[in-house]
Amino acid sequence: MPLYADLPARRTRQVLADAGCLLVVVAAVAAGRVVHAAVAGVAEPARRFADGSTDLAEGLRSTGGSLGRAPLVGDEVAGLLGRSADSAASLARAAGEQRDAVLHLATVLGLLTALLPVVLVVGVRVVQRSRWAARTRDAHRLAQTAAGERVLALRALQRRPGRVLLDLAPDPATAWLAGEPAVVRSLADLELAALGVRRVTAARR
Template sequence: MPFYADVPARRTRQVLADAGCLALVAAAVLAGRTVHGTVAAAAEPARRFADGSASLAQRLTDAGDAVDGTPLVGDEVADVLDRSAGSASSLARAAAGQHEALLDLATTLGVLVALVPVLLVVAVRAAQRVRWARRVRDARALAADLAGDRVLALRALQRRDAGPLLAVDPDPAGAWRDDDARAVRALADLELTALGVRRRVTATPTSTAPRSP
């Protein structure tokens, strides 16, 4: 199927639309990264608290080991230090869990903020391009013979503005009804041009039917 139009003006609009789509995708990805970075930064205090609590627990454990076995009060002090180390370790695990949860949230939000707009933009643009490509494929197939030209001419009468139609013939509908080959060909070309397509198969008019009075 065709990817871009043959007519430069239509092709330029398509390229600009595709570039705009890519710009929106880039903006969505940047927004996702920004959201991820912001939420991840909010998790940094939890990480520092977890590291500090773990370090405190290790120091308390070392201190308890150092005084363990000291006469008179060694065992009691060691027990207090061990309990304090356990509490610090619990705080460290809680803070580490909070840090991990915030990082997971940052990843989830970042992906959603980036992915949802990207999917929407790409889906809409892809649907537009596929629809246009199918119309172009059908139009090129119709332009291969005179009967197809009549179908294209009828579409032009239904879809195009009055100005271009009247430029083909003062009575374009009458010319189509009377099977005026020249007018039918011109109306078909008008429809092809509107789609951004150049005629590739020449359907040479063989005769011009007489116009009814």
């Protein structure tokens, strides 16, 4: 499959379009990273709270274990501290779940921000290049026969600007109908040039 046109002007436009597509991809990925970082930053307070609550629960349990050996009130104090530690642990779990939810949202939003433009732009560009490659292969095949050249010439009559056609012949449509070789060849070459294909110098008759 041809990747780029033979003629410099068309090839330059294709290269610039591909470069623009690449820039959009890079920009989209960078934007996705920025969005992810911004949303993930919201989870930082929840993370700090979860870590603090976890440390508090561990400290209360440790203290309760130490005081539990004290006479008379040891069991009572240990039970109170144990319940407080359980409450702190519950708060830590809730904060951790909130943190995880925010981080998941950050990942989803970051991916959407990056992928949507990439899929759209790259998809459109792939379709454009595939269609061009198919038309180019078809034009190369048609240019190999006299009948194919007449088809290319007819396409030129249908697609190219009138001023360009009149530069080839005073009445290009009549000349095409009459099968004038020089005009048919010029019209076919005009259609090839529009695709960026090099001029066919010899076709099989």
